[in-house]
Amino acid sequence: MGFNSCAILFSMLSIQCCYLLNIVIAIDTITSSQFIKDPETLSSKDGNFTLGFFSPGNSTYRYVGIWWKSPSTVIWVANRNQPLNDSSGVVTISEDGNLVVLNGHKTLIWSSNVSNTSNRTRSTFSGFGKLVLLETTKGNILWHSIQHASDTILPGMKLTSNETRRSEKHKLTSWKSPSDPSFGSFSSWSVNRPYMPEVFIWKETIPYWRSGPWNGRVFTGIQGMEYAYVNGFYGGDDGEGNIDIYYITRNESEPVIYNLNWQGQYQAKCWDDEKDEMRILWTSQESECDVYGTCGAFAICSSQSSPICSCLRGFEPKNKEEWNSQNWTSGCVRRTSLECDGVNNTKTNADGFLKLEMVKVPDSAGGSPVEPDLCRSQCLENCSCIAYSHDGGIGCMSWNGNLLDIQQFSEGGLDLYVRVAYTELDHGxxxxxxxxxxxxxxxxxxxxxxxxxxxxRASNHPAKLWHCFRSTRGKNNKAFPLFNEVGTSEEYKDDNIIEELSQVNPKELILFDFEKVAIATNTFHFSNKLGQGGFGLVYKGKLQDGQEIAVKRLSRASGQGLEEFKNEVVVLCKLQHRNLVRLLGCCIGGGEKMLIYEYMPNKSLDANIFDPSKNKALDWRTRCGIIEGVARGLLYLHRDSRLRIIHRDLKPSNILLDEELNPKISDFGMARIFGRSEDQANTGRIVGTYGYMSPEYAMQGLFSEKSDVFSFGVLILEIVSGKRNSSFYDNEHALSLLGFAWIQWREGSISSLIDPSMYDPSHQKSIIRCLHIGLLCVQEHAVDRPTMATVISMLNSDVEILPPPSQPAFILRKNMLSSVSYEERHEVSSINTISLTDIYAR
Missing domain, CATH: 1.20.5 (Single alpha-helices involved in coiled-coils or other helix-helix interfaces)
Incomplete structure (x- = not known):
């Protein structure tokens, strides 16, 4: 090849490289001469945001949008309703000075549509994905992308409330589907009622969700807003009768965005650099109660109740037939007419107010900036006022029409006072x-x-109480020969148990016929055995409808488990959470006591995490998901459930894994119900498992939420290390896992604790942070340990600075165990387990 040929080839390669380089060069300005064409992009100076062409989901259409980190996280779209059919699109400045999108035929697809522009304009791309159109000579901003929102709220973007002037530029509209960014069915904007703006989501023209009134600090209708990630909000009067609500990010390098998704949900999201994906921090509709007006007028919705809707006191269903079929849209009506006559409302049989605590107050309130006492008297003297509430940041709120969209919270919210007739009050x-x-x-x-x-007069008739039918009593049932020799003493015990379980609502529990359970387990055949514990054996079964179940059967020979059986039925019937195992029912009869659970195909955590042949399947993401799931389950038990529960026996064998390896906390036989005002309790009967018991509980019988936090900390260390706390020790120092972790932490070599089977250098920071949290949870003094709410915050926020841990309790395993006798150790070991694996020595 000659010299000229080589020169020509070199020139062509140079031109090609320059063209390819131009696609990825991080420019941040568009002019009439400097434009971008598909597939070129425009990058913000910080490199986090990109403007360019993309095709969402399975679509082949091309759109111009702004995305954060990845094209899968689009936050703004220009040509939402007019896509490009091919990849010939161009983004440039038109002759009239507008920012435009053109197709290959130079046809206008989209425009910033600013009037009074000149041909001296340019568009720049700044931080947080803000695209602006500037007048070149004076630098005036003519158009701003965040003032023309798509479906995402960014830091600094204002939701302006004005009841009379609703601006389209401050309105969010959802995508039609994940593959179609055109205008969907849901939209959102802020509505300003006197003194109390709030944010709504609309489905077409019907309210779908609302935030509750803004009190200058939080939206009162968002539960947990003071503690979760929906923080950093601000609001104020813009001087033109509008209330601007906006938020700022706590960390500019890791901002939080709020997206209105195609299903009508607000989601708070942040980018997870380690997982290279978006992480959801909060969702507006986490239960059916979050949907606007689910229960109709004069009713209250509670996600912790079954059914979720109930009429307010003094009211009854408007249509009882619909209500009983769980169609609550008709709502409730007043049971007793009011006697209100305004001025003379102080007479003997005067109306009064019933107090509802910690609720999302109804929609359509009127307001005035008065004190609580005056707020009450104003409502009492006005016969059209049927309810009132007061908040220090809002003032007085009152309602004259239907009370709609009331929701019961477990924390936060406001107190609502509802006017009722005298006979409905607490004094008669x-x-x-x-x-x-x-x-x-x-x-x-x-x-x-x-x-x-x-x-x-009872004979051989099956009992017709609410418990399971005693189908084997008095029969010579050859199919079940082992269970026919039942005497009257067993029947008497069964009746006593039934009476003690009378506090359980029959609707909350399915009561299984013994024969059906026996058939499902093939007469409790050994091949169906899943595991055993102090309670008895656990069997796998399959009902006639194909549903798989796990049957925990109290051993007749065991003197243990009866109290735990009753406790578990009472507790689990009143709890429902995705990270708690679901109790399907029980069977009591003929001396048999069995608990029926949903079947967990992946068995227990200890069967996976400590098995060398299985733990390799548990990568860090899976283990991290298990840790977070258990944490959320505990937070529900401690704070968010109808009952306040201390588990007292949290350990890997009591964490079950479903088909997707999602964790479910099980075995509530040791659980204790706390009153809302109780912080700790004392017991003379120490139950649980050494190695997971907090020092104040093991030594003094004191237990609290922090006892479960200690057990959770041990669980974290075991999940990360892949080693048991009860069997891990260093030959030289005879240390427990806690002690070994503490020494490694002090020496700065904590990474040596990480299970090699799942170690990934790209996740090292996240793994070590998790170990840090585990050490904080196992600190010796309960007051030093974080609450589960704080733990979840730590797990989900990499930017939060963690305090240094102090020395854990029980670091010298050998000394601790040698200080108690065998009988004492045996007494405090767990006597109730649903571990779906063989029992290991403790």
Whole structure:
């Protein structure tokens, strides 16, 4: 090849390289002569945001948009309703000075559509994905992308509230689908009622969700806003009768955005650099109660109740047939008419107010900036006022029409006072009380007498109480020969258990026939055995409808488990959470006591994490998901459930894994129910498992939420290390896992604790942070340990600075165990387990 040929080839390669380089060069300005064409991009100076052409999902159409980190996280789209059919699109400045998108035929697809522009304009791309159109000579901003929102709110973007002037530029509109960014069914904007703006999501023209009134600090209708990531919001009057609500990011390098997705949900998101994906921090509709007006007028919705809707006190369903079929849209109506006559409302039988605590107040409130006492008196003197509430940041709120979209919270919210008739109040006449007590006592006597007579006349008939039918009693059932020899003493015990479980609502529990359970487990065949514990054996079963179940059967030979059985039924019937195992029902009869659970195909955590043949399948993302899932389950038990529960026996064998390896906390036989005002309790009966018990509980019998936090910390260290706390020790120092972790932490070599089977250098920072959190949870003094709410915040926020841990408790395993006798160790070991694996020595 000659010299000229080589020169020509070199020139062509240079031109090609320059062209390719031009695609990825991080420019941040567009002019009439400097434009971008598909597939070129425009990058912000910080490199986090990109403007360019993309095709969403499965679509082949091309759109111009801005995305954050990845094209899968588009935050703004120009030509939403007019896509490009091919890759010939261009973004440039037109002759009239507008920013435009043109197709290959120079046809206008989209324009910034600013009037009074000149041909001396340019467009720049700044931080947080802000695209602006500037007048070149004076630098005036003519157009701003964040003032023309798509479906995402960015830091600094204002939601302007004005009831009379609703601006389209401050309105968010969802995508039609994940592959179609055109205008969808959901939209959102801020509505300003006197003194109390709030944010709405609309489905077409119907309200779908609302934030509750803004009190200058938080949206009062968003539960947990003071503690979660929906922080950093601000608001104020712009001087033109508008209320601007906006937020700022806590960390400019890791901003949070709020996206209105195609399903009508607001989601707070941040970018996870380690996982290279978007992480969802908060969702506006986490339960059916978050949907606007689910229960209709004069009803309250609680996601912790079953059914979720109930009429307010003093009200009854408007259409009882619909209500009983769980169609609550008709709502409720007043049961007793009011006696209100305004000025003379101080008479003997005057109306009064019932207090609802910690609720999302109803929609469509009126307001005035007055003190609480005056707020009450104003409502009391106005017969059209049917409810009022007061908040220090808002003032007085009152309602004259239907009370719609009330939601019960477990924390936060406001107090609502609802006007009811005198007879619905908590005080009645002495005559009413006497009549009520007399009728109640008389009814109890009659029922007890009838029950005694029934017991005397009972024959071989199956019991027709709410518990499972005793189908084997009095029968010579050859199919189940092992369970026919049942005496009257067993029947008497069964009846006592049933009476003690009377606090359980029959609707909350399925009661299984013994024969059906026996058939499902092939007469409890050994091949269906999943595991065993102090309680008894656990079997796999399959019901006639194909549903797989796990049956935990109390051993007849065991003196343990009866109290735990009753405790677990009472507790689990009242709890429901994605990270708690679901109790399907129980069977009591013929001396048999069985608990029926949903079946977990991946068995327990210890069967996976400590098995060398299985733990390799648990990569860091999976283990991190298990840790976060258990944390959320514990937070629900401690703070968010109808009952306040301390588990007291958290360990890997009591964490079950479903088909997707999502964790489910199980075994509530040791659990204790706390009152809302209780912080800790004392017991003389120490139950649980050494190695997971907090020092104050093991030594003094004191337990609290922090006892579960300690167990959770041990669990974290085991999940990350892949080693048991009860069997891990260093030969030289005889240390527990906690002690070994503490020494490695002090020496700056904590990474040596990480399980090699799942170690990934790209996740080292996240893994070490998790170990740090685990050490904070196992600190010796309970007051030093974080709450589960704080733990979840630590797990989900890499930017939060963690405090240094102090020395853990029980670092010398050998000394601790040698200080108690065998009988004492045996007494405090767990006596109730649903571990789906063989039992290991403790």
């Amino acid at each position: 006449t002495n005559t009413t009380i006497i009549i009520t007590v007399t009728v109640t006592v008389g009814s109890i006597i009659i029922v007890v007498f009838a029950y005694i007579m029934w017991r005397r």
